[in-house]
Amino acid sequence: MDLARSLSRLIQAESYSGREESAVRVLVELLEGLGLRPEVDEAGNVEAVLGSEGPEIVLTGHSDVVPAGDPGAWPHPPFAGVVEGGKVWGRGAVDMKGPLVAMLGALERLKGRRLAGRVRFLATVQEELGGLGSRYASSRLRLEPPKAVVLGEPSAGRVMRGHRGRGEIWADFPGDQAHAAMATGTNPIYSLADFLAGLEQHPESFDVRLTPTRLETYPQATNVVPGVARVVLDLRYEPGADIHDLLDGLRDSAGEASLYVPEEELVSGPVRMSISALLPAYSLDSDHPLLAVALRALGQESAGFWSFTTDAPYLAWSGAPVIGYGPGDPALAHTTFEHVAVDALETATAAYADLVQALLEA
Structure with missing residues (x-):
């Protein structure tokens, strides 16, 4: 051919x-x-x-x-x-x-x-x-x-x-949504920033690499203190790495944030699958x-x-x-x-x- x-x-x-x-x-x-x-x-x-x-x-x-x-x-x-x-x-x-x-x-x-x-x-x-x-x-x-x-x-x-394996880890930091001119509650952006600062100081291990790749706020308005601030971490890891232990440690350092691996439903014809963003x-x-x-x-x-x-x-x-x-x-x-x-x-x-x-x- x-x-x-x-x-x-x-x-x-x-x-x-x-x-x-x-x-x-x-x-x-x-x-x-x-x-x-x-x-x-x-x-x-x-x-x-x-x-x-x-x-x-x-x-x-x-x-x-x-x-x-x-x-x-x-x-x-x-x-x-x-x-x-x-x-x-x-x-x-x-x-x-x-x-x-x-x-x-x-x-x-x-x-x-x-x-x-x-x-x-x-x-x-x-x-x-x-x-x-x-x-x-x-x-x-x-x-x-x-x-x-x-x-x-x-x-x-x-x-x-x-x-290597690859994954996405999402961390949602809660806040008190408010008008930026009259904000008195929790601004989740500060909590997120503290989390990232701690992550930067944490030495990477031989078998795991974490990289922040996306920041988002909800709602997305420049005059509103967000109710949620999210960071997405790209995860790369070697075979044999203890990912569950890694996630437990990140949850501890994230405080009140909800830290999780998202899932997505994929469809092809009649076939449907819910697939985790943690790829082995x-x-x-x-x-x-x-x-x-x-x-x-x-x-x-x-x-x-x-x-x-x-x-x-x-x-x-x-x-x-x-x-x-x-x-x-x-x-x-x-x-x-x-x-x-x-x-x-x-x-x-x-x-x-x-x-x-x-x-x-x-």
């Missing part, structure tokens, strides 16, 4: 989280072009299976993308899928329609090989919002757990074994035998860690180890210069095929 042309088509299928239908249609057409029989589940995930018996390897990634922002800030229109200078440009080129197309190329290669099992292609929805698609798919996959899951988030061609970390043991197989197959000595969260924790609910590998520079994800080299797609296509074969034969 023409990897650059296929990726261009997929980029042109604008697919913000919750509106992935156009990308789903393109993926279905590409899979049918490979002679496979794709299916779309209730959540909107696209699946297709190569082979019929034996252990299963899942090749997976997500079809949704983050907003493109100002089109004028891009060197090429973000959804034009321009191919220029040996690169494919546009939103999703790296994160992560490029890896999906490379996986399709791998399926085409694997059709000509004798496999010791089968391969499932899985393109999930709403990864950027908290992983509704992968959470839903894992509930089925665990009925007959695959041998391994290969997640194609961009890694510049390096094998990955996990990532994932870590595959460095001595896991299938990780060793993957490293040998791709000629690498050690696996890395993504700095961002992925669908790996939810895919692992299937009972299978999750191994990461993807083409593209992760630093270009979510930027206005997002692009992937065509030769990186070709390298990843061969790598995915070799990786699947090695894992099935292990």
Whole structure:
């Protein structure tokens, strides 16, 4: 298959989280072009299976993308899928329609090989919002757990074994709403400021990083003492960090404030999920035998860690180890210069095929 042309088509299928239908249609057409029989589940995930018996390897990634922002800030229109200078440009080129197309190329290669099992292609929805698609798919996959899951988030061609967790912590400080000219009660902004000052003095631990990212007041008026002042903290944490202990400590220092992790209801078709803003970390043991197989197959000595969260924790609910590998520079994800080299797609296509074969034969 023409990897650059296929990726261009997929980029042109604008697919913000919750509106992935156009990308789903393109993926279905590409899979049918490979002679496979794709299916779309209730959540909107696209699946297709190569082979019929034996252990299963899942090749997976997500079809949704983050907003493109100002089109004028891009060197090429973000959804034009321009191919220029040996690169494919546009939103999703790296994160992560490029890896999906490379996986399709791998399926085409694997059709000509004798496999010791089968391969499932899985393109999930709403990864950027908290992983509704992968959470839903894992509930089925665990009925007959695959041998391994290969997640194609961009890694510049390096094998990955996990990532940090990410969360949002909200703290609402109560006050006495009043006219600013006649205020005599509690102004919650002062309480919030004291909390942040204490947080700034608190040394960061090795495994946890907290960063204030948003301040809000309710009501939002410049001549009113607010009834509530809110701060949002971005949380990044390493696998094994004690988040419950962290939350207890923050609640103690926040005093009368209500400190909590928010939840959001996500919807895709008939599927509804209430998803916490605390996204888990994932870590595959460095001595896991299938990780060793993957490293040998791709000629690498050690696996890395993504700095961002992925669908790996939810895919692992299937009972299978999750191994990461993807083409593209992760630093270009979510930027206005997002692009992937065509030769990186070709390298990843061969790598995915070799990786699947090695894992099935292990």
